[in-house]
Amino acid sequence: MARVYNFSAGPSMLPEAVLKKAASEMLDYEGSGQSVMEMSHRSKVYDGIIKKAEALLREVMNIPDNYKVLFLQGGASSQFAMVPLNLMTKSGKADYVITGQWAKKAYKEAARYGEAKVIASSEDKTFSYIPKLDPSTFTKDADYFHICMNNTIYGTVYHELPDTGDVPLVADISSCILSKPIDVSKFGVLYAGAQKNMAPAGVTIVIIREDLIGHAQEITPTMFNYQIHADNGSMFNTPPCYTIYIMKLVLEWVKNEIGGLEKMQEINEKKAKLLYDFLDSSKMFKGTVVKEDRSLMNVPFVTGDAELDAKFVKESTEAGFVNLKGHRSVGGMRASIYNAMPYEGVEKLVAFMKKFEEENA
Numbered sequence: 001m002a003r004v005y006n007f008s009a010g011p012s013m014l015p016e017a018v019l020k021k022a023a024s025e026m027l028d029y030e031g032s033g034q035s036v037m038e039m040s041h042r043s044k045v046y047d048g049i050i051k052k053a054e055a056l057l058r059e060v061m062n063i064p065d066n067y068k069v070l071f072l073q074g075g076a077s078s079q080f081a082m083v084p085l086n087l088m089t090k091s092g093k094a095d096y097v098i099t100g101q102w103a104k105k106a107y108k109e110a111a112r113y114g115e116a117k118v119i120a121s122s123e124d125k126t127f128s129y130i131p132k133l134d135p136s137t138f139t140k141d142a143d144y145f146h147i148c149m150n151n152t153i154y155g156t157v158y159h160e161l162p163d164t165g166d167v168p169l170v171a172d173i174s175s176c177i178l179s180k181p182i183d184v185s186k187f188g189v190l191y192a193g194a195q196k197n198m199a200p201a202g203v204t205i206v207i208i209r210e211d212l213i214g215h216a217q218e219i220t221p222t223m224f225n226y227q228i229h230a231d232n233g234s235m236f237n238t239p240p241c242y243t244i245y246i247m248k249l250v251l252e253w254v255k256n257e258i259g260g261l262e263k264m265q266e267i268n269e270k271k272a273k274l275l276y277d278f279l280d281s282s283k284m285f286k287g288t289v290v291k292e293d294r295s296l297m298n299v300p301f302v303t304g305d306a307e308l309d310a311k312f313v314k315e316s317t318e319a320g321f322v323n324l325k326g327h328r329s330v331g332g333m334r335a336s337i338y339n340a341m342p343y344e345g346v347e348k349l350v351a352f353m354k355k356f357e358e359e360n361a
């Protein structure tokens with residue numbers, strides 16, 4: 001069996017140790033005689049799994065007690081509507097920063113339910129930077145301020161958070177959750193789809209400050225109301241049971257094998273540095289993002305020649321480095337180097353890029 005190095009932006013790689021553990025427990029989870037896929041979500045065994053998953057997430061991310069953790073479905077994309085439906089309820093206003101397609105989709109959805117305002121955008125340069133923000137332009141009485149923390153398609157990240165004062169900061173952290181420590185207390189709401197850095201697709205994590213729950217707009221569908229899920233321990237309906245179980249295994253891996261998020265950050269920085277240093281020294285390949293806003297997780301790069309890009313994608317795939325083709329809106333290549341990508345995978349990719357550069361100079 002040959003496993004490839006998978007640079008997909010999502011769904012993406014999972015740690016091999018997690019896949020092996022899941023395989024070993026596939027037919028009989030801890031003596032229950034069943035797979036986790038088959039058991040009732042109301043069973044005692046499953047209750048242990050979901051409670052452990054939440055406890056681990058709280059521990060690993062250091063989530064304060066006045067925040068609820070919700071396990072929802074519908075992807076980060078459903079949060080684009082859930083956030084305004086639940087939060088745009090006092091002044092009915094919210095601020096958005098447009099740093100890519102996900103941020104834009106979030107803004108468009110919010111504009112359906114209230115007065116959403118674009119504070120800044122980096123669309124003028126294909127979202128290759130994070131706009132400088134001037135707090136004097138922020139809406140004083142906004143119900144919240146929304147950012148997309150790590151821009152998966154464009155490879156930018158906020159290294160500094162906007163200062164929103166008393167206005168709750170809401171962030172889409174789908175592609176950077178668990179990549180490094182994050183001060184949860186600085187946010188009103190954090191949300192993330194699982195399939196980039198946590199688990200297979202299917203579960204969406206919402207971390208929400210308790211005082212922001214319970215004010216949903218009248219038209220909010222029951223399933224889109226944070227209060228319903230908070231009151232029912234994410235068991236109002238059937239949760240994505242198996243995905244939550246895999247997330248628990250991933251969290252155990254982060255805690256026990258990696259040693260927590262500080263260690264995870266060290267590894268991720270080392271991996272990203274290797275690739276960025278090569279891009280900065282290469283005559284053929286170059287990164288598409290301004291240096292100060294570079295993401296640790298998603299690294300887009302180009303040769304400047306579409307034919308050469310295509311040749312690189314083809315040859316790298318044949319060599320076992322898959323899903324390096326860039327997003328259609330940026331072109332070129334993109335290496336997503338999430339938590340589960342080992343250092344060795346980036347090392348081998350860089351060696352392959354060097355060889356390709358020599359052969360095609």
Ligand SMILES: *Cc1c(COP(=O)(O)O)cnc(C)c1O
Pocket residue numbers: 010074075076077078102148150151152172173174175193194196
């Ligand atoms: C992938 C992604 C999304 C979309 O997630 P879905 O779970 O497919 O809805 C939203 N935001 C960011 C930052 C993403 O990376």
